[in-house]
Amino acid sequence: MILVFKAGSTREQVTHAEERLREIGLEPHTLLGVERTVIAAVGDERVTTAEELASIPGVEKVLPILAPYKLASRELIPTPTTFTIGGDSEVKPCATRVTFGGTFIPVVAGPCSVEGRSQLLEVAHAVKEAGASALRAGAFKPRTSPYQFQGLAEEGLEYLAEAREATGLPIITEVLTPTDVPLVAKYADCLQIGTRNMQNFLLLRACGQVKNPVLLKRGMSATLEEYLLAAEYVLTGGNKRVMLCERGIRTFENYVRNTFALAAIPALKEKTHLPILADPSHGTGVRSFVPAMTRASVACGADGILIEVHPNPEKALTDGAQTLSIKEFEKLMKECRAIAQAIGRTM
Numbered sequence: 001m002i003l004v005f006k007a008g009s010t011r012e013q014v015t016h017a018e019e020r021l022r023e024i025g026l027e028p029h030t031l032l033g034v035e036r037t038v039i040a041a042v043g044d045e046r047v048t049t050a051e052e053l054a055s056i057p058g059v060e061k062v063l064p065i066l067a068p069y070k071l072a073s074r075e076l077i078p079t080p081t082t083f084t085i086g087g088d089s090e091v092k093p094c095a096t097r098v099t100f101g102g103t104f105i106p107v108v109a110g111p112c113s114v115e116g117r118s119q120l121l122e123v124a125h126a127v128k129e130a131g132a133s134a135l136r137a138g139a140f141k142p143r144t145s146p147y148q149f150q151g152l153a154e155e156g157l158e159y160l161a162e163a164r165e166a167t168g169l170p171i172i173t174e175v176l177t178p179t180d181v182p183l184v185a186k187y188a189d190c191l192q193i194g195t196r197n198m199q200n201f202l203l204l205r206a207c208g209q210v211k212n213p214v215l216l217k218r219g220m221s222a223t224l225e226e227y228l229l230a231a232e233y234v235l236t237g238g239n240k241r242v243m244l245c246e247r248g249i250r251t252f253e254n255y256v257r258n259t260f261a262l263a264a265i266p267a268l269k270e271k272t273h274l275p276i277l278a279d280p281s282h283g284t285g286v287r288s289f290v291p292a293m294t295r296a297s298v299a300c301g302a303d304g305i306l307i308e309v310h311p312n313p314e315k316a317l318t319d320g321a322q323t324l325s326i327k328e329f330e331k332l333m334k335e336c337r338a339i340a341q342a343i344g345r346t347m
C-alpha cells in the first residue's frame, strides 16, 4: 500500500509512520518527493487495513498497489527511474559515470567471456572507440555442460578491473552464486544476474544487500510478472539500482537460439519504472540477425543495448555464433545513432 503524506507534513511524522509500519509488520520504503512524501508499505498486507494506515498522523490517503510487484511498479513510481553506474566510491571511483533510464541510450558491449588479458584489453579499447558506454564480459560463466569453458573466475575479474583502468569504462559482469557476491562486488561496477539465475532467490536477496547496481536478465521461461517479482527481491533488500534486460525466451522455434520478445520492451516499460535493456545477441543467437534486432530494439524504446563483440568471433570460447566483430559493431553503432535521433534520444 502507498501512504501519501499531506503537503507540509513533518520529518517526525514520517519517522513515526515508518516505526508504526514496522510494528504492524510491514517494511516502509520512503520516497521523499519535492512536493509530497510517500511511503510504500510492503509485506503481507493481511496484517493491517487501509483504515488503520490512514489514521497514522500526517497521512492524507492510502492507495493500494494492485500489481503483485510493488517497488518495481509504475503505480508507486509513475516516472522512469534513472541511475548511474560507475564512479561509485563504494566500488571503484575511476570509471566514467553512465546514466541508465534517461534519453541517452548506453551501449554495453564486450565479449561473452573474459578469455585473457590481451583479448579483453583489445576489445575494451575498440568498443570504447566505437562509442560503447560500459564493458561487459563474463568471468564466471553459467555453462550448460560442465565440460565447456567455465570462465577465468577471479583472474578474469582482475583483467576487467585493468580494462576499466585503461579505458574508464565501467564494468558489468555476472555473479553466479550468493557466496561469490562480495568478491564480484569488489571488482564490478554492476552485477549481472543471468537468465538461468533469474529465480535464484538467495542470489537475488544477496544482490539486494550490496551497493552495486544490478542488471537482471529475463529468465528464458519467465513471464513478465515473474520477472518483475524477481526484481522485487533485489529492490526490497534496499538496492534500488536495478535494470532489466530482455534476452529472448524459449519457444518451439529453432531458426534462432532464443525468440527475442521485442514486445516485452514496451510492455515492461508500461509496468515498471526501471530501465529496460535489450540483448539482441542472446536474443537471436545468430550473428547475421543481431544488427537488425539491435536497430529494432532502439526503435522500440530500449533504454540500453547489451551486445557481444569479439576481435575474432570465430575463435571466441563462448557464444561466437552470435558475436559481432569490431568492424560490424562500429557500423551498427552508426546506424543506431540515426534511429535514436529519430525518436528523440541519443546514443
Ligand code: PEP
Pocket (backbone or CB within 6 Å): 112, 138, 142, 193, 194, 195, 196, 217, 247, 282
Ligand atoms: C551472457 O550474458 O553471456 C549470458 C550468459 O547471458 P544469459 O544469462 O542471458 O544467457
Ligand code: MN
Pocket (backbone or CB within 6 Å): 112, 113, 282, 308, 318, 319
Ligand atoms: Mn554470452
